[in-house]
Amino acid sequence: IVPEDTTTFFGDPFFAAIVAGITGALGGSDYLLNLLIASNDPGNKMTSFIRNGGVDGALIVSHHTSDAFIDQIADAVPVVFGGRPAAVGDNDYVVDIDxxxxxxxxxxxxxxxxxxxxxxxxxxxxxxxxxxxxxxxxxxxxxxxxxxxxxxxxxxxxxxxxxxxxxxxxxxxxxxxxxxxxxxxxxxxxxxxxxxxxxxxxxxxxxxxxxxxxxxxxxxxxxxxQPMYAQGEEMANVLLARLAGGTPPQTTILSTELVVRESA
Incomplete structure (x- = not known):
């Protein structure tokens, strides 16, 4: 789930790298990736789809503090957040960048x-x-x-x-x-x-x-x-572990690295 509009999603290579990482991790599993792009959820269509059994779990990337519908999704299926949510609950799983x-x-x-x-x-x-x-x-x-x-x-x-x-x-x-x-x-x-x-x-x-x-x-x-592919991959791995009844770490923090080129 990407709570952004389609222009932002398709215009920013960050999302392509995250999705590539998720797809790579899911490749050896029985699960398929459904990509849901929505800056909001008018009529609760997406929330209803998820809460009514449309998916087994959710990976949420690029969420905002104003995305109230996310709480309803987290109550219905196992969720892994790419980046920490506004309030981290006892049952939240997060893969974040430092x-x-x-x-x-x-x-x-x-x-x-x-x-x-x-x-x-x-x-x-x-x-x-x-x-x-x-x-x-x-x-x-x-x-x-x-x-x-x-x-x-x-x-x-x-x-x-x-x-x-x-x-x-x-x-x-x-x-x-x-x-x-x-x-x-x-x-x-x-x-x-x-x-x-x-x-x-x-x-x-x-x-x-x-x-x-x-x-x-x-x-x-x-x-x-920032290790965008690795973040997507780790998010999927954590969700797969949860769906299998495992106990993955609730918080995973990935390191960053300065790449010096010509502009500074």
Missing amino acids: NVAGGRTATAHLVQAGHSRIAAINGPRTMLAAADRAQGFHATLADAGLVAFAEAEGDYTEASGAAAMRQILTVGRPDAVFVASDLMARGALTVLNAAGIRVPEDVALIGFDDSPIALTTTPLLTTVR
Whole structure:
């Protein structure tokens, strides 16, 4: 289950990697993957389908704090969350990325390179992964005796990254920007290029994901690699274990890694 609209789902390579990982793990099982994409659940159609026996279990990715229908699904079938939900219950199973560490690693790289006017383009505040990346950003700045030069929020789309970068430039020109996704970073890069601001000579830029997007930009994007395929694979493995009556770990945290290319 992906609580997003179809434009977001098909436009972001994050979801393709997650689905590939899930499909790989399910390949040797008797289960088939049903992909349900819905930014909300008008008429409770999806919820009714699940609660009436349409599926044996659910994998939920990219959920928001406002997705109230998820509680009704979790009450009906075994669920594994990709990323922690707003409130983790005693029976919730979560496969998450260490987003705080990812935000810390990216920001530390910028600080160690001598940057001090560091801005951030954060993901949507309704998603805990975005809040965790921002937490890592702020904590690392505080450790260095710095505060954010400016911040703006996007929704993980390229257009929102461009809009956020334009908003930051109304404050002034930072010397580095940490962006919470590669797609938003590409949007930010487009705005910087249009303004005649060179990357990385004038402004260093770091994304998050290490999706194929990072290899389409000029310069190539320095980014935080999150193991998207492995997350999907582990989510499916945890659900399969639950369906088989096993006792998998309730929380699995996967590590991130900084991939240094040309933009920072």
